Amino acid sequence: MNGTLDTIVADIAREMAEATDRGKVADYIAPLAAVSDKRFGIAVVEASGAVHVAGDADVPFSIQSVSKVFGFTLALGMVGDALWKRVGREPSGSAFNSIVQLETEQGIPRNPFINAGAIVVSDILLGRHEPREAIGEILRFVRGLAGDESILIDEKVAHAEEQTGFRNMALAQYMRAFGNIHHAVERPLGVYFHQCALAMSCRQLAMAGRYLMCGGVNPETGRTIISKQRTRRINAVMMTCGHYDGSGEFAYRVGLSGKSGVGGGILAVAPGVASIAVWSPGLNARGNSQLGTLALERLVQRTGWSVFDPA
Numbered sequence: 001m002n003g004t005l006d007t008i009v010a011d012i013a014r015e016m017a018e019a020t021d022r023g024k025v026a027d028y029i030a031p032l033a034a035v036s037d038k039r040f041g042i043a044v045v046e047a048s049g050a051v052h053v054a055g056d057a058d059v060p061f062s063i064q065s066v067s068k069v070f071g072f073t074l075a076l077g078m079v080g081d082a083l084w085k086r087v088g089r090e091p092s093g094s095a096f097n098s099i100v101q102l103e104t105e106q107g108i109p110r111n112p113f114i115n116a117g118a119i120v121v122s123d124i125l126l127g128r129h130e131p132r133e134a135i136g137e138i139l140r141f142v143r144g145l146a147g148d149e150s151i152l153i154d155e156k157v158a159h160a161e162e163q164t165g166f167r168n169m170a171l172a173q174y175m176r177a178f179g180n181i182h183h184a185v186e187r188p189l190g191v192y193f194h195q196c197a198l199a200m201s202c203r204q205l206a207m208a209g210r211y212l213m214c215g216g217v218n219p220e221t222g223r224t225i226i227s228k229q230r231t232r233r234i235n236a237v238m239m240t241c242g243h244y245d246g247s248g249e250f251a252y253r254v255g256l257s258g259k260s261g262v263g264g265g266i267l268a269v270a271p272g273v274a275s276i277a278v279w280s281p282g283l284n285a286r287g288n289s290q291l292g293t294l295a296l297e298r299l300v301q302r303t304g305w306s307v308f309d310p311a
């Protein structure tokens, strides 16, 4: 490693503060459009428990699609491999909110990390529950993972998503026509929009991702969240599908499992080594954080943490 982690993380935050090409902040809902593109945060939690932060690491932001990791983990725990009857695990090569493949693939989304897949996962989480209960369960789950009861869902964001989520409604209705959504679409969509509206800081997100670095165990409580085998598989799907049609590029540049969101957050995992969260709201053409990706690329160059680097 070149320098101590504290220095590396501080250097990266300084470099990102000076960057001029910052991407474009999501503007499809007002609460996201209002966030400054000057923001940048990074938090690294090592397997030892040591935490390193810099920049806006304690400022909560809308985690959006990063939440798909937590919904997916919960659903796998609930229904196990039966989940794969309703969702695939191949990269889509198309945009996060694309509908095209659903027609030829009979309403089975390519993977749980595109919108269609996450809406099916929300439908699974509903089970026999009311949306309110399923949303409460997700919030409790994430708070438990992060060891932080102060994490909240931003109702303004959830409401704005509901008002403008016509594409997501179309995806849900279309999958319902194929029998792959089992409830009236408002129900899984309500769960999905609230899950996307979780507000978390980089520190909270990196803490919540610890089970993915620790073979499915929450290192704080010693509790098994999900089996080691399933954890390995979640990490695999994050690597191959976590950045939509930019997943190949992310694997090439960063070489870690990662999940992005349109709020500009990315959760990345180096198994056995570190859980990392970065946040910068400006997005690249694929809807992934421009500087978040660059920051992770530099972190991996300086630490050698890519899963493709020799240990």
Ligand code: GLN
Pocket: 063, 064, 065, 066, 096, 097, 115, 161, 168, 196, 260, 261, 262, 263, 287
């Ligand atoms: N709430 C957003 C949507 O459904 C999440 C998309 C994302 O983060 N890529 O469009």
